[in-house]
Amino acid sequence: MGVRYGIGEVAARTGVSVHAIRFYEREGIIGPAERLPGGNRTYSAEDIDWLDHCVVLRGSGLSVKELCRYRELVRRGDGTESERIALLAEHARRIEHRQRLLDQALQLVRHKIAVYEDVLEGTANIRCIPGGDGAGAGDRRR
Amino acid sequence: MGVRYGIGEVAARTGVSVHAIRFYEREGIIGPAERLPGGNRTYSAEDIDWLDHCVVLRGSGLSVKELCRYRELVRRGDGTESERIALLAEHARRIEHRQRLLDQALQLVRHKIAVYEDVLEGTANIRCIPGGDGAGAGDRRR
C-alpha cells in the first residue's frame, strides 16, 4: 500500500502546475513534501486529496494566506477546531456574498442579451433614448 | 434637468474610488468625462448608471479589457449588437461556471464545518485517522 506520486503526476491529476505546487509548498499551503533519496518530492494519495481541496477553496476565493492559516490549524490538530470553524464560516459567508453578486450580474447580462436580441429581430428598433446603451437594467437605487 | 455630479460624489454613489474612476477613464471603460471650465470632471446620471453596470460586471469577473471592448461596441452603436451578444453570452457562461465552482466550494466548506462541530460536541472524537484533517469530502475522482 501507500502508492506515491511524482510532482508531475500530481500536477496532471490535480490540474495544478508543477510550478504552482512548489509555490504552494513554499507558501505553506501544503506541507514540505517527502523526498525520494535524490531529492525528488513524492506525494501520497492523501496529499493529493488535500491539494484537491485547496484547489476548490482557492477557486472559491480563499486567499493563499488564509489557506495557509487553515492548514496550520489542521497541522496543530486538536483544540483548533473552533478556529477552523470560524475561518470556514467566514469564508462561507464570502462565498454566499459572491453568489449573490454573480446572480445579480447574470441577471443583468441576460437582460442585456435579451434586449439586443429584440433589437436584432427588429421588435424594438424604435430608436431608443439616444446616449443609452439600449440595455439598461433599470433596477438602480436613486 | 441634467443634474451633474463631481467625481467625489460619483465615487460615493458607486463605491468606486476616485482613483479607480480616473483609472477606468484612462483604460476606456468609461468615456472621457465632460469637464467644467477649470478642468474638473462632471458626470450625468447616465454616466453613473453605466458605472454601476461596470461595477456589477467587474464584480462578476469581466476583465477591464473586455469591459472596454464592450463599451467600444456600445459606442459604435448599431450593427454591433451580435458582437455584444457574443461577448455577453461568453461572460454569462463564465459566470455560470463560477457559480458551479462556488456551489461546490460551499458544500465542501459546510461539510468541513459540520465535521468540526461534531468533533467539538464529542460526538466524533474517536480519534480519527492520524494525518487526516478530519474533514475529508470523500467525493473525489480516482
Add this chain to the structure above:
DNA sequence: GTAGGACCTAGAGTCCGGTCTAGGTCAATG
C-alpha cells in the same frame, strides 16, 4: 491674502498569485 477642500496630471508603487529562467542533479536508455 491665506487656508481648506475638491479637483487635476503623470507616473510610480503595491499586492496577488502565480510563472519562468538559469543552472544543476539524477536515473534510465540506446
Add this chain to the structure above:
DNA sequence: CATTGACCTAGACCGGACTCTAGGTCCTAC
C-alpha cells in the same frame, strides 16, 4: 558514455487591477 527526461533550487519576472504620490490649479470662505 551521451542523451533524454523528470526533477531540483533560488530568485527574477509578469499581468491584472488598482492605489498612491508629488506637485499643481481652482474656488470659496474666513
